[in-house]
Amino acid sequence: MTELVVNEIFHSIQGESSHTGRPCVFVRLTYCNLRCAWCDTAYAFEEGRRMSVAGILSAVRSFPCGLVEVTGGEPLMQDGVNDLFEALCDGGYEVLVETSGSLDIGGIDRRVKRIVDFKCPGSGMVKKNLWSNVGALTQQDEVKFVILDKGDFDWAVERVREHGIDKRCTVLMSVVFGQLEPIELARWMLEEGINARFQLQAHKYIWEPAARGV
Ligand code: SF4
Numbered sequence: 488m489t490e491l492v493v494n495e496i497f498h499s500i501q502g503e504s505s506h507t508g509r510p511c512v513f514v515r516l517t518y519c520n521l522r523c524a525w526c527d528t529a530y531a532f533e534e535g536r537r538m539s540v541a542g543i544l545s546a547v548r549s550f551p552c553g554l555v556e557v558t559g560g561e562p563l564m565q566d567g568v569n570d571l572f573e574a575l576c577d578g579g580y581e582v583l584v585e586t587s588g589s590l591d592i593g594g595i596d597r598r599v600k601r602i603v604d605f606k607c608p609g610s611g612m613v614k615k616n617l618w619s620n621v622g623a624l625t626q627q628d629e630v631k632f633v634i635l636d637k638g639d640f641d642w643a644v645e646r647v648r649e650h651g652i653d654k655r656c657t658v659l660m661s662v663v664f665g666q667l668e669p670i671e672l673a674r675w676m677l678e679e680g681i682n683a684r685f686q687l688q689a690h691k692y693i694w695e696p697a698a699r700g701v
Pocket residue numbers: 519520521522523525526527528529531559560561587
């Protein structure tokens with residue numbers, strides 16, 4: 488029986504991606520191979536408890552919701568995550584995964600919509616990006632850049648154009664909460680004419696920005 492280390496499972500409003508606003512069950516898995524300077528989920532680096540895939544599915548089923556996001560931490564760090572994806576998809580759920588883009592996404596169940604969070608220089612983790620992941624992206628996937636400053640924005644625009652990411656899937660751009668004013672990013676996107684979607688982390692406006700389990 489496959490087991491995973493789970494940080495938390497909760498029901499909330501999806502705050503990011505083109506699925507923003509939809510009720511969603513979040514399965515947050517423990518561990519991360521990165522240490523982004525502005526990380527807002529450092530509590531997921533170590534905290535967690537072992538749960539079987541069946542136990543996770545049972546917890547997910549306790550909520551009246553057909554959309555599930557597997558997130559972290561870095562969810563792809565645990566080998567058993569593919570068994571979880573398969574069980575959720577077989578169970579009829581629409582499944583999203585949010586991953587940093589530093590690990591291979593090619594082995595993920597094809598039914599799962601992949602949100603790949605490539606890291607900008609301001610995160611301190613830019614060297615960890617695995618650009619071969621771009622070749623695996625399909626129209627149902629999304630790529631996100633979290634922008635700290637103008638340097639990050641210019642870098643992200645270059646990467647989008649260099650790799651043709653906007654031709655493969657939706658590109659999302661978001662600010663580092665509390666460190667870049669959203670109006671700045673909005674202005675840069677309009678000036679640049681970048682083919683990307685502006686987003687805010689909606690959950691940080693609905694609930695307290697530092698609240699967990701929302
Ligand atoms: S990849 Fe995500 S969880 Fe890991 S350090 Fe970066 S922001 Fe935090």
